[in-house]
Amino acid sequence: xxxxxxxxxxxxxxxxxxxxxxxxxxxxxxxxxxxxxxxxxxxxxxxxxxxxxxxxxxxxxxxxxxxxxxxxxxxxxxxxxxxxxxxxxxxx
Amino acid sequence: xxxxxxxxxxxxxxxxxxxxxxxxxxxxxxxxxxxxxxxxxxxxxxxxxxxxxxxxxxxxxxxxxxxxxxxxxxxxxxxxxxxxxxxxxxxxxxxxxxxxxxxxxxxxxxxxxxxxxxxxxxxxxxxxxxxxxxxxxxxxxxxxxxxxxxxxxxxxxxxxxxxxxxxxxxxxxxxxxxxxxxxxxxxxxxxxxxxxxxxxxxxxxxxxxxxxxxxxxxxxxxxxxxxxxxxxxxxxxxxxxxxxxxxxxxxxxxxxxxxxxxxxxxxxxxxxxxxxxxxxxxxxxxxxxxxxxxxxxxxxxxxxxxxxxxxxxxxxxxxxxxxxxxxxxxxxxxxxxxxxxxxxxxxxxxxxxxxxxxxxxxxxxxxxxxxxxxxxxxxxxxxxxxxxxxxxxxxxxxxxxxxxxxxxxxxxxxxxxxxxxxxxxxxxxxxxxxxxxxxxxxxxxxxxxxxxxxxxxxxxxxxxxxxxxxxxxxxxxxxxxxxxxxxxxxxxxxxxxxxxxxxxxxxxxxxxxxxxxxxxxxxxxxxxxxxxxxxxxxxxxxxxxxxxxxxxxxx
Numbered sequence: 001x002x003x004x005x006x007x008x009x010x011x012x013x014x015x016x017x018x019x020x021x022x023x024x025x026x027x028x029x030x031x032x033x034x035x036x037x038x039x040x041x042x043x044x045x046x047x048x049x050x051x052x053x054x055x056x057x058x059x060x061x062x063x064x065x066x067x068x069x070x071x072x073x074x075x076x077x078x079x080x081x082x083x084x085x086x087x088x089x090x091x092x
Numbered sequence: 093x094x095x096x097x098x099x100x101x102x103x104x105x106x107x108x109x110x111x112x113x114x115x116x117x118x119x120x121x122x123x124x125x126x127x128x129x130x131x132x133x134x135x136x137x138x139x140x141x142x143x144x145x146x147x148x149x150x151x152x153x154x155x156x157x158x159x160x161x162x163x164x165x166x167x168x169x170x171x172x173x174x175x176x177x178x179x180x181x182x183x184x185x186x187x188x189x190x191x192x193x194x195x196x197x198x199x200x201x202x203x204x205x206x207x208x209x210x211x212x213x214x215x216x217x218x219x220x221x222x223x224x225x226x227x228x229x230x231x232x233x234x235x236x237x238x239x240x241x242x243x244x245x246x247x248x249x250x251x252x253x254x255x256x257x258x259x260x261x262x263x264x265x266x267x268x269x270x271x272x273x274x275x276x277x278x279x280x281x282x283x284x285x286x287x288x289x290x291x292x293x294x295x296x297x298x299x300x301x302x303x304x305x306x307x308x309x310x311x312x313x314x315x316x317x318x319x320x321x322x323x324x325x326x327x328x329x330x331x332x333x334x335x336x337x338x339x340x341x342x343x344x345x346x347x348x349x350x351x352x353x354x355x356x357x358x359x360x361x362x363x364x365x366x367x368x369x370x371x372x373x374x375x376x377x378x379x380x381x382x383x384x385x386x387x388x389x390x391x392x393x394x395x396x397x398x399x400x401x402x403x404x405x406x407x408x409x410x411x412x413x414x415x416x417x418x419x420x421x422x423x424x425x426x427x428x429x430x431x432x433x434x435x436x437x438x439x440x441x442x443x444x445x446x447x448x449x450x451x452x453x454x455x456x457x458x459x460x461x462x463x464x465x466x467x468x469x470x471x472x473x474x475x476x477x478x479x480x481x482x483x484x485x486x487x488x489x490x491x492x493x494x495x496x497x498x499x500x501x502x503x504x505x506x507x508x509x510x511x512x513x514x515x516x517x518x519x520x521x522x523x524x525x526x527x528x529x530x531x532x533x534x535x536x537x538x539x540x541x542x543x544x545x546x547x548x549x550x551x552x553x554x555x556x557x558x559x560x561x562x563x564x565x566x567x568x569x570x571x572x573x574x575x576x577x578x579x580x581x582x583x584x585x586x587x588x589x590x591x592x593x594x595x596x597x598x599x600x601x602x603x604x605x606x607x608x609x610x611x612x613x614x615x616x617x618x619x620x621x622x623x624x625x626x627x628x629x630x631x632x633x634x635x636x637x638x639x640x641x642x643x644x645x646x647x
Binding site: 017018019020021043044045046048049051052055056 | 303361364502503558561563566
């Protein structure tokens, strides 16, 4: 999976599983913040859902994710995390 | 139709208590264990066990090991029965005495009232798998679900004549059941109420709380700076709450008293408490007002104290500002978090502590969906006060499907979306200027949100090694719908979800009238809600779609 395909896959999963109404993968900026103002405005419950998505869909090991580790900063940061684990091709 | 409520008493004697938990299999055993309290601290807590659900579940749970599992398909009732029998014996309520009184039954639960084939420890799973593969199969295990409402089970067993409903408000269910019992007694619906809560250890909440990231790998440490989450427990707490008139007529002794209670909705978030603590503060203040005592009189606090970061932080902040210096006695390191039973087991502990300290004890419960409940328990010195009757009327509201879903409800499942539609319709019919804190909300359901529950169970069965969706788990609790309805309308008064197979809507209206008579609210939104989903319809074919919205007001 290329990096662009991975990012589209992540965006599609987020839109679907977090019920982000009216959003399309194209409309989500790769660097926009997922939490807080000015981006997708997700919250803590979405964060734990994303952690489970990383485990179920990509087989990621999430034990090392700590508060402030930055993986939730943006779609690019999430893609970095999946790639660093060598799981970009694991999307189920 | 206008309904008058006769005058009733305010302070209610507790004439019987029973409990089963990891702290002990009766009240005396738990009392001896809790005597290891030091002021503000704990020693000799219960050691939880690991591996309860097999190899994949390794985190600690507080099981009631002394009660052997004779019938794994009926664990809920194995826990409920000894607590019930203890409370009835304590209260001197034999079957013949029960038959002479108007006795209600109100119990909190989360694993009861749920068509969850994991409840019967996997025996039903093969039948459910066959249904999923072929669309057909043995439906006989549905009987287990149809018998799983603990309040209706008690009514059938004891042949009581009063109302019998379960309160399905997640972690505040047990405390809410006691508050509802108080309303029935004060409004002359009952002479005595068997109230409390029961829950059994179950893989569904175990997986759900784990996926939410709030389940500790270690024994839980309520209020410790290094706390990192909760452990689940199981048990039952039962109280016999009675009118003073009935107690005197029977010549029964009282173990203590319910001085007052308060309930509120955060209208903030599906799973997290409002970090400002405003809702919890309102519930505590309402309890003090109800009990007509100043908060400075409180001798001790039994906090909800689950040992999650968020819960204990909110409670600490609220107690520091409202009740500075009052000792905390958190008890979940003895029992684990027993979910729907927690508020009731801790009310029993609260009565024990009130007798020990000779002062009122505050017991708090915080639940999914931002529900807050405060009970004030004490000795029986207080004199009964008298309330004035009020008349009410009910306005049936036509539900409009034109409301935009609203930002906070984006994640809601269909069950909760329907609740939001119904709540918004009723909200639109409120008298202008009604304060959100003065509007109550009751959801009445036979079955609760089963589409999400089945999907969640499917995730557990299909990928046993992987965590299931925490979002789905949050929608398996019956009161998710009330939480979304509160968030989308902003109503912050008392809120609860009632579950029963028989007469649940009538009970919701009765409770709404009680709240108005007790001046807990100026208006109450009542939502009747049930949905069909394919698996439930297959196993329980007489399902109906129900969506109704009503507003109960003073006439």
